[in-house]
Amino acid sequence: MAENNPFPGENNTGHVWDDNLRELKNPPPRWWMMGFWASILFVIGYSLLYPTWPVGQEPTQGVLGWTQMKEYEKGMEQVESKRAKFEDRIRGMSANEILADPGLTQYTLASAKVLFGDNCSACHGSGGQGNPGYPVLADDDWLYGGGTAKITESITGGRQGAMTPHQTILTETEVDTLANWVVQMSETAGQGGSDEGWTLFKSKGCTACHGQEANGILVALPNGDVVTVGAANLTDGIWRFEPGGYESARHTILYGVNQSGVPESRGAVMPAFAEAGKLSEQEIKKLVVYVHSLGGGR
Structure with a gap:
C-alpha cells in the first residue's frame, strides 16, 4: 500500500482507507507519555509498600505491613477513646439516672440504636413499630410494665407468657x-x-x-x-x-x-439475652434507656 500512498512525504504508515483515512506515526503528546510512565512508577511503588500480588493463599505483605484489620482496629481505638468518658459514666449509673441527664441520654440513645438494630429490630421493627406477631414498643401499652426495672427484666431474662x-x-x-x-x-x-x-x-x-x-x-x-x-x-x-x-x-x-x-x-417467646451471652450488662442498660424512650412506660 505504501507505493500507492496518495500522501507522499506525510508521516504515515502507508495504510489508507476510503481514499483519505490513514494511519499516522505521530508520537503521543509529551504530557500523555509523562502520565503513562508516572502511572507505571506509581504501581511499582504501591506494590512495594502495600499488599498487592497474590503468592499462594496470601498476597505480598508490603514493606509498610498495612492490613485492613490494622486499619479497622486503629479506627475502633479512635472511636473508643471518644466514647470512653461517656461509657465510664454510664457504667456507674442506673437507667433512671441516665434518663435524668439529657446529654448522657442523647449519647446512650445514639449508641443503643445500633444495638437495637442488631438484636431487637428483627422482631420489633427498626423503629419499635413491631413486626407482624410481635409487640409494638413505640406505644404506651406494656404487657409486663414499661418502667426501666421491668424492661430490664424483659431484656435480661426474656419473656414467655x-x-x-x-x-x-x-x-x-x-x-x-x-x-x-x-x-x-x-x-x-x-x-x-x-x-x-x-x-x-x-x-x-x-x-x-x-x-x-x-x-x-x-x-x-x-x-x-x-x-x-x-x-x-x-x-x-x-x-x-x-x-x-x-x-x-x-x-x-x-x-x-x-x-x-x-x-x-x-x-410468643422473647429470648433471655443475658443468659445467651449476647449482651453485656452495659449494653442491656443502654437498650433499656432506648426502649423506654420509644414509648415511655408505667
Whole structure:
C-alpha cells in the first residue's frame, strides 16, 4: 500500500482507507507519555509498600505491613477513646439516672440504636413499630410494665407468657360470647362489654391473669409500678396478635398461648439475652434507656 500512498512525504504508515483515512506515526503528546510512565512508577511503588500480588493463599505483605484489620482496629481505638468518658459514666449509673441527664441520654440513645438494630429490630421493627406477631414498643401499652426495672427484666431474662387453651373448657356458645365481649371491650375502652361476657370472664377464672378490670393489671402499687403476668389489656384497642377482631380473639381463647401439644396455639417467646451471652450488662442498660424512650412506660 505504501507505493500507492496518495500522501507522499506525510508521516504515515502507508495504510489508507476510503481514499483519505490513514494511519499516522505521530508520537503521543509529551504530557500523555509523562502520565503513562508516572502511572507505571506509581504501581511499582504501591506494590512495594502495600499488599498487592497474590503468592499462594496470601498476597505480598508490603514493606509498610498495612492490613485492613490494622486499619479497622486503629479506627475502633479512635472511636473508643471518644466514647470512653461517656461509657465510664454510664457504667456507674442506673437507667433512671441516665434518663435524668439529657446529654448522657442523647449519647446512650445514639449508641443503643445500633444495638437495637442488631438484636431487637428483627422482631420489633427498626423503629419499635413491631413486626407482624410481635409487640409494638413505640406505644404506651406494656404487657409486663414499661418502667426501666421491668424492661430490664424483659431484656435480661426474656419473656414467655402463657394462656390456657379453652377448647375443652368452654362451649362454642361461651367462646363466641367471650370473643364478642373482647371486641366490645376493645372498641369502647372497656366500657361496653356485655353483662353476659363479664359474667363469663369472671366465672371462668380469666381475672387471674387479666385482672379484675380486664386491663392486665393484677395489683397497682403505690409507687406507680404494677404487678402483671403479661396478660393482654382487654380494655384498649391494641391487639397482641394481628389482625385482631372476633376471629383473632376466638382463636386465642380456643388454643391459648405457648401451649405445647396444641399446634394452633399462639407462639410468643422473647429470648433471655443475658443468659445467651449476647449482651453485656452495659449494653442491656443502654437498650433499656432506648426502649423506654420509644414509648415511655408505667
